[in-house]
Amino acid sequence: MGRKLLLEHIDVPGIETFEVYRKKGGYASVEKALKTMTPDAVTDEVKRSGMRGRGGAGFPTGMKWSFLDRKSTKPRYMVCNADESEPGTFKDRYLMEKIPHLLIEGMITSSYALGANTSFIYIRGEYMYVLQILEKAIDEAYAKGFLGKNILGTDFSLDLYVHPGAGAYICGEETALLESLEGKRGNPRLKPPFPAIAGLYASPTVVNNVETIAAVVPIVNMGGDEYAKIGIGKSTGTKLISASGHINKPGVYEIELGLPVEEFIFSEEYCGGVWKDRRLKAVVAGGSSVPILPTELILTTAKGEPRLMSYESLSDGGFATGTMLGSGGFIVMDETTDIVKNLYTFARFYHHESCGQCSPCREGTGWMEKILHRLHHGHGKKEDIDILVDVAKKIEGNTICPLGDAAAWPVASAVRHFRKEFEEAVVQESLLVNG
Amino acid sequence: MEIKFSEQALTRANKIIARYPQGKQKSALLPLLHLAQSEFDGWLSQAVMDYVASLLTIKPIEVYEVATFYSMYNMKPVGKCLIEVCQTSSCWLRGSEEIVQHIKEKLNIEVGETTSDGMFTLKTVECLGSCGTAPMLQCGANFYENLTTDKVDELIEKLRTNGESSSYLRSLEVNLES
Ligand SMILES: Cc1cc2nc3c(=O)[nH]c(=O)nc-3n(C[C@H](O)[C@H](O)[C@H](O)COP(=O)(O)O)c2cc1C
Ligand code: SF4
Ligand code: FES
Numbered sequence: 001m002g003r004k005l006l007l008e009h010i011d012v013p014g015i016e017t018f019e020v021y022r023k024k025g026g027y028a029s030v031e032k033a034l035k036t037m038t039p040d041a042v043t044d045e046v047k048r049s050g051m052r053g054r055g056g057a058g059f060p061t062g063m064k065w066s067f068l069d070r071k072s073t074k075p076r077y078m079v080c081n082a083d084e085s086e087p088g089t090f091k092d093r094y095l096m097e098k099i100p101h102l103l104i105e106g107m108i109t110s111s112y113a114l115g116a117n118t119s120f121i122y123i124r125g126e127y128m129y130v131l132q133i134l135e136k137a138i139d140e141a142y143a144k145g146f147l148g149k150n151i152l153g154t155d156f157s158l159d160l161y162v163h164p165g166a167g168a169y170i171c172g173e174e175t176a177l178l179e180s181l182e183g184k185r186g187n188p189r190l191k192p193p194f195p196a197i198a199g200l201y202a203s204p205t206v207v208n209n210v211e212t213i214a215a216v217v218p219i220v221n222m223g224g225d226e227y228a229k230i231g232i233g234k235s236t237g238t239k240l241i242s243a244s245g246h247i248n249k250p251g252v253y254e255i256e257l258g259l260p261v262e263e264f265i266f267s268e269e270y271c272g273g274v275w276k277d278r279r280l281k282a283v284v285a286g287g288s289s290v291p292i293l294p295t296e297l298i299l300t301t302a303k304g305e306p307r308l309m310s311y312e313s314l315s316d317g318g319f320a321t322g323t324m325l326g327s328g329g330f331i332v333m334d335e336t337t338d339i340v341k342n343l344y345t346f347a348r349f350y351h352h353e354s355c356g357q358c359s360p361c362r363e364g365t366g367w368m369e370k371i372l373h374r375l376h377h378g379h380g381k382k383e384d385i386d387i388l389v390d391v392a393k394k395i396e397g398n399t400i401c402p403l404g405d406a407a408a409w410p411v412a413s414a415v416r417h418f419r420k421e422f423e424e425a426v427v428q429e430s431l432l433v434n435g
Numbered sequence: 436m437e438i439k440f441s442e443q444a445l446t447r448a449n450k451i452i453a454r455y456p457q458g459k460q461k462s463a464l465l466p467l468l469h470l471a472q473s474e475f476d477g478w479l480s481q482a483v484m485d486y487v488a489s490l491l492t493i494k495p496i497e498v499y500e501v502a503t504f505y506s507m508y509n510m511k512p513v514g515k516c517l518i519e520v521c522q523t524s525s526c527w528l529r530g531s532e533e534i535v536q537h538i539k540e541k542l543n544i545e546v547g548e549t550t551s552d553g554m555f556t557l558k559t560v561e562c563l564g565s566c567g568t569a570p571m572l573q574c575g576a577n578f579y580e581n582l583t584t585d586k587v588d589e590l591i592e593k594l595r596t597n598g599e600s601s602s603y604l605r606s607l608e609v610n611l612e613s
Contacts, residue, residue, distance in 0.1 A: 089562075181462060182461065183462045244528075337528065
């Protein structure tokens with residue numbers, strides 16, 4: 001059994017209530033931080049933990065916190081990114097729904113470290129029922145003196161609000177999220193300035209993922225050095241993985257970083273193997289935005305080493321033979337899967353979600369969807385495959401925000417690893433025409 | 436008909452507006468549009484959007500440009516029950532196309548259409564964060580997961596009798612009361 005830091009008490013009946021959560025040791029990090037540590041000392045523990053942001057980009061959280069402009073006279077804001085819209089990702093919802101106080105505790109401790117007195121949880125609008133669960137938990141925390149004025153009798157005060165989005169994947173991008181929170185369209189901002197200098201209402205702001213903020217709780221409780229011992233190398237701690245697709249046991253699993261991918265897919269403790277006794281064909285390991293890998297490259301690296309669930313091991317080989325841990329959205333495909341069709345569903349998604357500000361992304365995602373639609377329906381031409389790769393290449397790196405890249409990478413990798421299937425999609429058509 | 440929130444909704448709106456710092460009341464726009472949609476038949480007419488603009492003392496155009504950006508706001512009338520089936524990869528891998536096809540046949544409508552009795556509207560949507568329990572659909576605030584065609588039949592019968600699920604907020608209230 002791997003070590004559990006976030007989901008240890010997830011099955012305890014009543015854990016969604018303040019009372020039970022508290023009985024299980026909840027809110028200890030708030031007591032420890034507010035009563036015995038300075039805000040900078042809390043930031044220091046997070047730095048020492050080596051924990052990397054769990055929203056997808058994997059940027060070290062302590063470092064991000066240290067960039068926050070602490071000299072500004074403006075108020076500072078802590079914002080939780082609960083937009084969770086990356087296809088294949090559902091871990092944040094699980095955490096918020098089952099153990100809402102863990103996120104609230106993390107928000108209080110983090111806001112204290114950053115000197116924020118007003119904080120927001122921006123949650124995707126479709127999770128409206130989860131918003132209600134969070135608000136109920138927040139009310140409890142206020143009633144017990146963990147939110148509001150002079151928390152635990154200290155001079156730290158905090159107001160915490162949940163803010164719903166309204167259906168837009170792009171609002172998960174942190175500057176689009178801030179625009180949306182200001183009541184505007186979710187158009188990503190040009191950076192710099194970064195949110196740490198000018199974020200919400202042009203004030204210094206930190207945006208972190210739900211899981212990142214939850215992980216601050218065990219980090220403060222056990223100390224950053226202890227946390228850093230868990231995991232492997234620079235991939236410290238545990239990670240929530242959302243497992244879906246053709247497996248026997250889809251669901252959210254907390255793993256210690258460094259677990260072999262093979263064990264994750266095939267052991268009974270996790271995914272329980274591929275369904276219907278079929279063979280494994282491919283895996284998208286970190287949400288729809290990361291490169292897809294065929295069986296041989298997801299189980300072992302190009303060097304022949306076992307592939308591990310860690311930031312470094314999954315990206316070993318770069319985009320030629322590797323992928324990324326991303327958000328931990330682990331989508332498994334069995335031998336019957338039509339890779340062209342799967343890619344089409346992703347292309348349709350990115351075209352639908354492009355905010356439209358940059359022409360390479362707005363037009364390019366539309367082109368990719370159109371070509372893949374054509375290929376999938378057997379109307380493709382031989383040149384289409386190269387045009388597809390060319391369009392992807394032209395989007396990559398030429399846009400305001402990384403959505404463009406996120407749309408391009410799956411295309412490039414699918415064609416690289418499964419070119420034959422794309423060619424077959426074209427050949428089928430010429431057979432029809434000639435036959 | 437005069438467009439105006441009920442007493443209860445107005446209290447709620449004012450509470451939401453008060454969360455945001457002085458002068459930043461525009462931040463309340465998204466939550467207020469959700470509220471407006473649940474108050475006024477599940478969609479946002481121009482008159483409704485103008486009303487929301489007046490509550491926040493912003494220009495109507497500031498509301499229109501936002502309302503049209505987000506997929507949860509309906510810009511035209513929808514049926515009493517809005518059925519939104521996820522069609523992204525993880526759901527597709529586990530049979531979402533069959534679910535959509537089944538609903539189309541059962542209700543005799545295409546995606547994007549409303550049944551002639553005004554009861555159901557069918558929509559396909561992108562990943563709703565329910566991939567581990569795919570295939571799934573959302574109706575109102577509720578997620579219906581691990582769907583089979585039998586489960587869909589059951590659900591549609593239930594909705595036909597209970598109705599009222601086109602609004603993300605309203606179905607929540609119904610749920611909490613029951
Ligand atoms: C198109 C796009 C969508 C994103 N969606 C999310 C999301 O749903 N949730 C999230 O936490 N981060 C998302 N991110 C990453 C955020 O921009 C940001 O890096 C993250 O919230 C930072 O938190 P972390 O450092 O704790 O990971 C997205 C980024 C992009 C470019
Ligand atoms: S890359 Fe796409 S989503 Fe990002 S800002 Fe440009 S158009 Fe918008
Ligand atoms: S793919 Fe359907 S809920 Fe995620």
